[in-house]
Amino acid sequence: MTSSRLPRDSRHCPRPGTPRLAAAAMLYLAALLVHCVPLAMGQYDICKSWVTTDDGPSWEFYACQPKAMRMKDYVTVRVEPAGITCGDPPERFCTHENPYLCSDECDASNPDLAHPPRLMFDSEDEGLATYWQSVTWRRYPEPLLANITLSWNKSIELTDDIVITFEYGRPTIMMLEKSLDNGRTWHPYQYYADDCMEAFSMPARRVRDLSTTSANRVLCTEEYSRWAGSKKEKTVRFEVRDRFAIFAGPDLKNMDNLYTRLESAKGLKDFFTVTDLRMRLLRPALGGTYVQRENLYKYFYAVSNIEVTGRCKCNLHANLCTFKEGSLQCECEHNTTGQDCGKCKKNFRSRSWRAGSYLPLPNGSPNAYCECYGHSNRCSYIDFLNVVTCVSCKHNTRGQHCQHCRLGFYRNSSAELDDENVCIECNCNQIGSMHDRCNETGYCECREGATGPKCDDCLPNYYWRQGCFPNVCDDELLLCQNGGTCYQNQRCICPVGFKGVLCQQSRCEADKKDCDGAPGAGGSLATVALGVLALQLRGWADL
Ligand SMILES: *[C@@H]1O[C@H](CO)[C@@H](O)[C@H](O)[C@H]1NC(C)=O
Ligand SMILES: *[C@@H]1O[C@H](CO)[C@@H](O)[C@H](O)[C@H]1NC(C)=O
Ligand SMILES: *[C@@H]1O[C@H](CO)[C@@H](O)[C@H](O)[C@H]1NC(C)=O
Ligand SMILES: *[C@@H]1O[C@H](CO)[C@@H](O)[C@H](O)[C@H]1NC(C)=O
Ligand SMILES: *[C@@H]1O[C@H](CO)[C@@H](O)[C@H](O)[C@H]1NC(C)=O
Numbered sequence: 315m316t317s318s319r320l321p322r323d324s325r326h327c328p329r330p331g332t333p334r335l336a337a338a339a340m341l342y343l344a345a346l347l348v349h350c351v352p353l354a355m356g357q358y359d360i361c362k363s364w365v366t367t368d369d370g371p372s373w374e375f376y377a378c379q380p381k382a383m384r385m386k387d388y389v390t391v392r393v394e395p396a397g398i399t400c401g402d403p404p405e406r407f408c409t410h411e412n413p414y415l416c417s418d419e420c421d422a423s424n425p426d427l428a429h430p431p432r433l434m435f436d437s438e439d440e441g442l443a444t445y446w447q448s449v450t451w452r453r454y455p456e457p458l459l460a461n462i463t464l465s466w467n468k469s470i471e472l473t474d475d476i477v478i479t480f481e482y483g484r485p486t487i488m489m490l491e492k493s494l495d496n497g498r499t500w501h502p503y504q505y506y507a508d509d510c511m512e513a514f515s516m517p518a519r520r521v522r523d524l525s526t527t528s529a530n531r532v533l534c535t536e537e538y539s540r541w542a543g544s545k546k547e548k549t550v551r552f553e554v555r556d557r558f559a560i561f562a563g564p565d566l567k568n569m570d571n572l573y574t575r576l577e578s579a580k581g582l583k584d585f586f587t588v589t590d591l592r593m594r595l596l597r598p599a600l601g602g603t604y605v606q607r608e609n610l611y612k613y614f615y616a617v618s619n620i621e622v623t624g625r626c627k628c629n630l631h632a633n634l635c636t637f638k639e640g641s642l643q644c645e646c647e648h649n650t651t652g653q654d655c656g657k658c659k660k661n662f663r664s665r666s667w668r669a670g671s672y673l674p675l676p677n678g679s680p681n682a683y684c685e686c687y688g689h690s691n692r693c694s695y696i697d698f699l700n701v702v703t704c705v706s707c708k709h710n711t712r713g714q715h716c717q718h719c720r721l722g723f724y725r726n727s728s729a730e731l732d733d734e735n736v737c738i739e740c741n742c743n744q745i746g747s748m749h750d751r752c753n754e755t756g757y758c759e760c761r762e763g764a765t766g767p768k769c770d771d772c773l774p775n776y777y778w779r780q781g782c783f784p785n786v787c788d789d790e791l792l793l794c795q796n797g798g799t800c801y802q803n804q805r806c807i808c809p810v811g812f813k814g815v816l817c818q819q820s821r822c823e824a825d826k827k828d829c830d831g832a833p834g835a836g837g838s839l840a841t842v843a844l845g846v847l848a849l850q851l852r853g854w855a856d857l
């Protein structure tokens with residue numbers, strides 16, 4: 315297969331395979347390159363492409379992921395506790411800028427004066443902010459607490475900063491939490507306070523100071539909680555880009571490096587994945603160093619926008635994600651299915667499911683074939699070869715995808731590639747075979763004279779004795795002469811007076827002494843017994 319790798323862009327730049335007409339092809343490629351370069355590399359925006367190869371046209375599959383979207387358009391929100399939203403009953407409030415002009419009113423029953431939660435997700439017209447607003451801190455010193463929970467019912471991979479815009483001042487203490495399992499379990503994501511030590515007993519840190527080994531550390535930041543005038547600094551961020559930049563460089567130019575790290579660093583990908591987010595607002599903006607008890611109407615929360623940019627997590631098996639029946643769904647390719655393309659389609663269950671991979675660069679792999687067939691749960695990226703390979707294949711398998719049998723084993727033809735019994739030991743007879751390897755049907759390579767699948771039998775005219783040796787005697791062609799008997803094809807047992815391999819030689823001819831009838835020296839018991847018998851017979855004949 316020699317399809318060429320072109321820079322990637324899906325819709326505007328169709329990707330041909332290796333065209334055979336080289337000159338025309340080069341022109342075409344050049345034209346494509348000119349058009350596609352700005353969008354080249356690491357886009358992962360197409361799942362497959364029809365390519366022409368030396369073996370004819372066929373599909374080639376790549377890792378793919380949906381485009382990043384404005385996730386606030388698909389979210390459901392819950393604000394707690396009940397009654398935290400202002401306006402029921404109607405209430406007056408004022409701002410830190412105008413603390414003594416408390417003429418603003420929140421009234422839930424009047425659309426012009428209501429501040430319901432959905433106003434955190436509408437699109438903002440220039441100049442006029444719409445916002446959710448809490449009740450004021452009239453119960454001070456009881457803390458003013460509010461939870462804002464965002465749920466997608468779908469795993470989302472963050473691709474940009476989460477930006478929360480507060481009108482009338484940012485909270486002086488808040489916390490961001492995340493869930494990866496639709497709200498069953500929650501984990502801290504980031505702490506925010508004007509004094510981290512005092513609020514959370516944590517040192518203040520900045521994301522910019524994190525390193526490659528701490529890129530997924532949960533920290534407390536003081537950057538978004540200090541009072542700077544409520545109009546000036548309105549946003550609280552969860553810095554996704556700064557964390558990406560640790561790997562991809564300040565302008566996120568080196569995304570390949572980021573993808574490589576997302577693939578290999580444990581927990582890094584999951585760190586940027588959420589199904590739910592929760593803001594725990596723990597203390598509102600104070601507009602100063604202490605709370606003015608005589609004017610509690612100026613303490614409240616007001617959130618005008620929550621921007622969450624991310625893409626559906628489809629395990630690199632889909633490039634489209636659509637809003638269906640109230641939730642986001644990946645449009646799965648690569649014979650996968652499920653909301654996140656997290657399992658194999660019905661008729662592909664014998665394969666073990668795996669997420670696609672950003673590697674090898676630039677197109678990644680769907681891992682549909684490129685998997686370890688369940689014989690290894692570890693893959694390793696070999697940088698200089700730009701390949702992903704399975705590590706420590708089990709069940710006597712070997713190879714980049716554990717798709718071969720180890721030496722000394724052969725493929726079980728009735729087992730699928732992901733079966734634990736896929737490789738059968740050759741079991742070659744150690745003496746009868748040349749080595750312990752066998753062919754695909756389990757046949758070993760035999761030494762001379764040996765036969766049988768395992769080389770533990772002898773060919774006709776061979777006998778087994780620590781290996782196969784040619785017969786010395788038999789009942790057909792290699793007959794023992796002069797009344798000798800063939801012992802297990804190994805040798806003739808000769809009557810007294812005869813010797814030689816086939817007892818063909820008379821001892822008298824060879825040595826006069828033997829004619830006296832003394833039994834030959836060195837004979838086995840059987841020979842001796844036979845000799846005795848022969849002597850007796852001779853004696854009787856002489857009588
Ligand atoms: C906010 O959620 C947390 C759980 O994460 C809960 O313990 C707390 O009581 C909630 N606060 C409010 C005000 O509902
Ligand atoms: C969440 O998504 C799943 C899968 O699409 C769907 O079956 C379920 O009804 C959704 N749940 C809610 C609460 O929307
Ligand atoms: C999905 O299944 C079809 C039909 O069996 C097959 O032709 C195709 O190669 C498969 N795709 C992948 C990525 O495994
Ligand atoms: C070959 O695989 C089948 C299916 O798993 C299994 O039942 C059989 O025992 C295997 N054969 C050998 C010789 O291991
Ligand atoms: C394996 O070897 C045997 C014996 O030489 C032969 O009959 C068989 O066809 C071979 N199988 C393969 C797949 O080459």
Ligand SMILES: [Ca+2]
Nearest residue numbers: 433434444618
């Ligand atoms: Ca708004």
